[in-house]
Amino acid sequence: MPDKVIEVKDLRFRYREEEPLIEGLSFEVFRGEFFGIMGPNGAGKSTLLKLLLGFLKPREGQVKLFGKSVGYVPQRFSVERAFTGSVQELLRAVAPKEKVGWVIAFLHLENLLKRPFIKLSGGEQQKVLLAMALATNPELLLLDEPTAGLDIHAQTHIEEVLKELAKDRTVVVVSHDLGFILRNADRILCLGAPFCRVIRPSEFNSVMRELYRLH
Ligand SMILES: Nc1ncnc2c1ncn2[C@@H]1O[C@H](COP(=O)(O)OP(=O)(O)OP(=O)(O)O)[C@@H](O)[C@H]1O
Numbered sequence: 001m002p003d004k005v006i007e008v009k010d011l012r013f014r015y016r017e018e019e020p021l022i023e024g025l026s027f028e029v030f031r032g033e034f035f036g037i038m039g040p041n042g043a044g045k046s047t048l049l050k051l052l053l054g055f056l057k058p059r060e061g062q063v064k065l066f067g068k069s070v071g072y073v074p075q076r077f078s079v080e081r082a083f084t085g086s087v088q089e090l091l092r093a094v095a096p097k098e099k100v101g102w103v104i105a106f107l108h109l110e111n112l113l114k115r116p117f118i119k120l121s122g123g124e125q126q127k128v129l130l131a132m133a134l135a136t137n138p139e140l141l142l143l144d145e146p147t148a149g150l151d152i153h154a155q156t157h158i159e160e161v162l163k164e165l166a167k168d169r170t171v172v173v174v175s176h177d178l179g180f181i182l183r184n185a186d187r188i189l190c191l192g193a194p195f196c197r198v199i200r201p202s203e204f205n206s207v208m209r210e211l212y213r214l215h
């Protein structure tokens with residue numbers, strides 16, 4: 001029996017009483033898995049990550065995370081507008097200098113270190129966010145659309161990086177990039193309230209229409 005890293009049971013969540021969002025979701029993620037999450041806009045994918053992280057509380061059901069450390073890359077980063085610090089300072093705020101060296105090399109961030117974070121391009125910021133999530137060397141990585149808005153080089157780079165990381169970590173990725181998910185995921189949670197299923201990548205074609213309500 002493989003190790004469970006995440007266990008979600010009969011999870012129910014809604015932001016507002018009259019708008020059900022997640023209604024009875026159950027799934028498990030196992031150690032070492034590359035676990036994709038796909039589904040239409042507004043289906044609750046980002047919400048689900050926030051429930052996993054404990055930022056939001058379920059109405060009903062359970063969310064369990066087994067393991068010591070979690071790294072999270074949000075869909076959109078809101079650094080305090082007032083934050084004028086450099087990339088280096090931002091990284092330093094997350095982990096001590098000797099711990100972030102490998103991340104800087106791994107993501108090729110050397111040239112960005114001295115630059116103010118808020119003046120970086122979207123893709124450069126995305127890499128820094130990933131670096132911040134990696135700086136503590138977490139066992140479990142939760143990523144919300146890590147390749148959105150990146151050019152083809154940056155996308156390929158992030159994909160390579162995640163592949164490498166996934167060798168000895170559990171990676172959970174929300175993404176609209178079908179190719180990226182189908183190439184890498186061991187299993188995919190298709191979240192499209194009310195449609196909701198965990199599938200293998202090879203099954204995606206058979207659920208796509210129902211998931212995205214295409215006719
Ligand atoms: N803080 C909030 N308060 C109220 N409603 C919210 C809040 N955050 C999200 N929602 C609503 O909940 C639904 C799910 O949002 P969520 O961000 O989880 O979707 P998503 O699946 O991540 O979509 P996308 O693919 O566009 O990122 C949406 O209808 C959204 O408007």
Ligand SMILES: [Mg+2]
Binds near residue numbers: 046
């Ligand atoms: Mg989202």
